[in-house]
Amino acid sequence: MGFAKIPWDPNNPENPFACIDILVRNSKQLIDQPGNLGFEFRDPLPIRAIIDTGAGPVLISKAYARHCKLFQTRPDSDIGVIGGSIKCGEHAGHISFPNTTLRSYDPIRIMSGDFHKEPRFACLIGTEILRHWRITFDARAKLVTIDD
Amino acid sequence: MKCIYRVTGVGFLVMSDLLAKETNVFLERHEEWLRDHVGKFVTIRDEEVAGFFDSYGDAFTAGLQRFGSSRSFLIRQIWQTEPVYFVF
Numbered sequence: 660m661g662f663a664k665i666p667w668d669p670n671n672p673e674n675p676f677a678c679i680d681i682l683v684r685n686s687k688q689l690i691d692q693p694g695n696l697g698f699e700f701r702d703p704l705p706i707r708a709i710i711d712t713g714a715g716p717v718l719i720s721k722a723y724a725r726h727c728k729l730f731q732t733r734p735d736s737d738i739g740v741i742g743g744s745i746k747c748g749e750h751a752g753h754i755s756f757p758n759t760t761l762r763s764y765d766p767i768r769i770m771s772g773d774f775h776k777e778p779r780f781a782c783l784i785g786t787e788i789l790r791h792w793r794i795t796f797d798a799r800a801k802l803v804t805i806d807d
Numbered sequence: 808m809k810c811i812y813r814v815t816g817v818g819f820l821v822m823s824d825l826l827a828k829e830t831n832v833f834l835e836r837h838e839e840w841l842r843d844h845v846g847k848f849v850t851i852r853d854e855e856v857a858g859f860f861d862s863y864g865d866a867f868t869a870g871l872q873r874f875g876s877s878r879s880f881l882i883r884q885i886w887q888t889e890p891v892y893f894v895f
Contacts, residue, residue, distance in 0.1 A: 692876040713894035732882040740893040
């Protein structure tokens with residue numbers, strides 16, 4: 660069973676969402692395919708992901724998806740969201756949580772879209788991952804704990 | 808449809824309409840697949856269908872085994888109406 664502790668003060672306007680550090684890269688199955696030499700896949704950069712119970716799949720910015728050269732499994736197309744629609748692509752990837760003991764997910768569906776007017780955020784994780792977790796928030800201690 | 812360049816594993820530069828042909832196959836056969844495969848994930852490259860799977864991960868694994876990774880293949884979940892994924 661994995662575990663993570665995340666400090667979070669929802670009263671801090673600089674930190675309005677509970678976030679967790681993640682690493683996104685191509686699926687190990689893809690990297691290990693015959694003919695792939697390895698150097699064509701970049702090392703992942705850590706990214707702060709919003710823990711979003713209102714989302715389904717993982718969503719990352721298109722810039723980040725391009726950086727990771729994620730293997731695309733659906734072309735960019737309009738998908739419905741509450742409040743309109745956004746243009747998203749779909750990719751297969753690997754997600755892990757550095758500095759925690761939470762399990763990683765590979766392969767997992769990752770959608771890419773633009774975070775309009777919100778340059779500070781580039782990733783959110785939804786119920787496709789959260790459904791595997793038990794999340795508690797201690798408001799007095801300003802602490803989110805996750806176990807899986 | 809957007810035209811893109813993709814560098815393959817061995818360094819060739821290929822120009823393609825990313826997954827346009829596969830998307831057309833999906834749209835053409837969508838009504839037929841709704842009868843027997845609702846909620847399943849289908850994997851397609853060119854006009855070849857690798858099968859129907861219970862999860863995205865299974866569909867991806869099957870796609871790699873069948874088609875390799877030299878270029879993208881399409882994975883779509885079969886729904887009458889696509890779910891709303893996000894709140895914006």
